[in-house]
Amino acid sequence: MADRPPSLLWRFTREHLHRHWPLLLVALALMIIDGAAYAMFAGGVRSLIDDGLLAKSSSALRWVAIFVVALFVVRAVAAFSHRAILRVLGLKVVGELQVRLVAHLLGLDARFYQSHPPGELIERVRGDTTTLQQVITTAIMSLGRDSVSVVAMLAIIVYTDWVWALVVLVGGPLVVLPMAAVMARVRQATKRARASAADLTQTLDEIFHGHKSVRANNRQDHEASRSRLATEVYVGRQSWAEIGQAALPSMIDLMAGVGIAAVLLFGMQDVLSGEKTLGEFATFFAAIGLLFDPARRLSSVVGQLQVASASLERIYGLLAEQPHIVDTPNPQPLARPDGDVTFDDLHFSYAPDKPxxxxxxxxxxxxxxxxxVGPSGAGKSTLFNLLARFEEPDSGRILIGGQDTRDVSLADLRANLALVSQETALFNESLAYNIAYGADFQDARGIEAAAERAQVRSFQPDLETSAGPRGEALSGGQRQRVVIARAIMRQAPILLLDEATAALDSKTEQQIQAALKAASQGRTSLVIAHRLSTIKEADLIVVLEAGRVAESGTHDDLVAHEGAYWRLLQTQQTLA
Ligand SMILES: Nc1ncnc2c1ncn2[C@@H]1O[C@H](COP(=O)(O)OP(=O)(O)O)[C@@H](O)[C@H]1O
Ligand SMILES: [Mg+2]
Incomplete structure (x- = not known):
């Protein structure tokens, strides 16, 4: 975060703007034409007064009129073209940045997503980059066009009378320090405003995803006021950024006022004494009048660049995030994916001191x-997180077919696992899409077969039906069957199933059991089960308690042993 604003802007220019240089060059040429035409208008004023009005020449006046029309036509065409180019370019460049950001985020691991909720990431990918787009478009335009105007006007001013020019600028030094202070403020305020924009989006994300819980608990008012609070914080902070930005052009006005008054007093003498013509005096003032508009815009660019820097800082902060769990320098393919899966003396904690x-x-x-099996919180799902390497054990090893999974490339390891977890998200697409996810979307036969075997067909024969946003159009049991169908479709040699806790009716349970049986055929399968009835036929039952294996064996062995498993069984039977 030590990056200073200029270096952030420079980096962005190098990485994203740079490659569009031909278009930028065209836009720049058009901006120069635009700015120069604007400046020539001031030059026309002297001719209008001295050659036309004062000389009482109507032909000169006609020429001035034609000249003015021509200038405005040139300006209109040039301005339209560079504006259109820059806006489209802004969209493109920011689109590229968004794509880069998303691709980068997808490479980060579970830990990152725990501390960066979806709403925050959405705001950074959409909000921060969009801020950048607006700023880049207007800033480049202003820098290109307005700086040409300003330089040209200054030239006219100095050419008309350099002493007057010096007098006009006496107000300049007065505003330099305050401007610098305001700029720093704008940047700081924008940074805080962007952070609260992320909070706001996160709040909205939570509310809309939890819309049922909100209404079921009659918490509409509570959530409405929560979002109002987040909005108010955002509005408050953004206001400071806007106020600061609004102040910058006004400082130019202050400077203008002082300068113009000084020249009026000073320059009038020269005109009265006949040293200067009225036309020259008028041109000088026209140039000053025309100077301050672009100068004002340029000064607001300064504020906009602060805004861009604040957004860039957040964007580059994300791009600097690196995944912690990565391939070893020499990753191997998984040699024996159909071998035993061994957990060897695993120690693990999510947070320090909480094993x-x-x-x-x-x-x-x-x-x-x-x-x-085992009580809730025993570490069952954690085991799957470690096996799929979403987390890394503090010590101990996981072996597949005798090979340490840390030596295997992440992509290859995960290609050999079909994970059906409790929070598996479905996408707002057809059932067929959701089933084929992770396999081949074109394989219509395979999709149908998987749907058949996982009992998806029995609740929805038409696989083109949408699963709804995050699978909300399906019941819990149905969602689970779609995910099992996906696991079947994957044909990965190792199946990991983390069963949903929801109590299911006995018919659904039977269907899921059938689906499960179909899915686990010929594979090494690890099934976390809550309903012990589903796993009676398992080849091995492992009972976890507080992060350790309490006992293991077949159903009959464990029942005969009357230990932890037997006690679990007792509680379930009393409940039933
Ligand atoms: N992402 C996480 N961050 C911190 N603690 C976690 C996380 N996931 C699980 N835990 C904690 O780890 C323990 C084991 O969780 P888990 O493996 O999900 O249990 P279960 O056996 O019910 O599947 C619990 O105490 C839980 O609070
Ligand atoms: Mg669990």
Missing amino acids: VLHGLSFTAPAGKMTAI
Whole structure:
């Protein structure tokens, strides 16, 4: 974050604007034409007065009129063209930045997403880059066109009378320090405003995703006021940024006032004494009048660049994030994906001093179904997170077919796992799309077969039906079957199923069980089960308690042993 604003802008120019240089060059040429035409208008004023009005020459006046029309036509065409080019360019460049950002974010791991909720990321990808787009478009335009105008006007002013020019600028130094102070303020305020924009989007994301919980708990008013609060914070902070930006052009006005008054007093003498013509005096003032508009715009560019820097700082902050779990320098393919899966003395904690797994060891035999049971919070889902390498163990190893999974490339490891987790999200697409996700979308036969085997067909024969946003058009049991169909479709040799806790009716349960059986055929499967009835037939049952294996064996063994499993069984039977 030590990057100073100029270096952020420079980096952005180099990485994103640079490659569009031919278009930028065309736009720049058009801006120069635009700015120069504007400046020539001031030159026309002297001719209008001295050659036309004072000389009482109507032909000169006609020429001046034609000249003015021509100037405005040139300006209109040039201005339209560079404006159109820059706006489209702004969209394009920011689109490229958004794509880059999304691709980068998708490479980051679970830890990152825990501390950066979706709303915040959406705001950064959409909001921060859009701010940048507006600023870049107007800033480049102003820099290109207005600086030409300003330089040309200054030239006219100095050419008319350099002493007057010096007098006009006496107000300049007065505004330099205040302007610098305001600029710093704008940047700071924008940074804070962008942060609260992210909070606001995050709040909205939560409210809209949780719309049912909100209404079920009669919390509409509460959520409305929560979003109002977030909005107010945003509006408050953004206001300071806007006020600061609004102040910058006015400082130019202050300077103008002082300068013009000084020249009026000073320059009038020269005209009265006949040293200067009235036309020269008028041109000088026309140039000053025309100077301050572009100068004002240029000064607001200064504020806009502060805004752009604040957004860039946040965007580059994200681009600087690196995944913690990455491939080893020499990743190997998974040699024996159909081998045993072994957990060897795993120790793990999400947060320091809060161990979740301590010394967990067991082997899930190849081609068999291993059930994992245990009380909530025992570390069952954590085990899957470690196996899929969403998290890294503090110590211990996970072996597949005797090979340490850390030596395997992440892509290859995950290609060999079909993970059906509790929070598996469905996409707002057809059932067929959701089933084929991770496999081949073109494989219509495979999709149908998977849907058939996972009992998706039994609740929805038409696979083109939409699953709804995040799968909301489906019931819990239906969603689960779609995800199982996906796992079947993946044909990965290792199946990981983290069963939803929701109590299901016995018919759905039977269907899911059938789906599960179909999915686990011929694969090494690890099934986290809450309803013990679903796993009676498992080849091995592992009971976890507080991050350790309490006992393991077949259903019959464990029942006979009357230990942890037996106690779990008792509670479920009393509940039923
Ligand atoms: N992302 C996380 N960050 C911090 N703690 C977590 C996270 N996920 C799970 N935990 C904690 O780890 C423990 C084990 O969780 P989990 O493996 O999900 O249990 P379960 O056996 O019910 O699947 C719990 O105490 C839980 O609070
Ligand atoms: Mg769990």
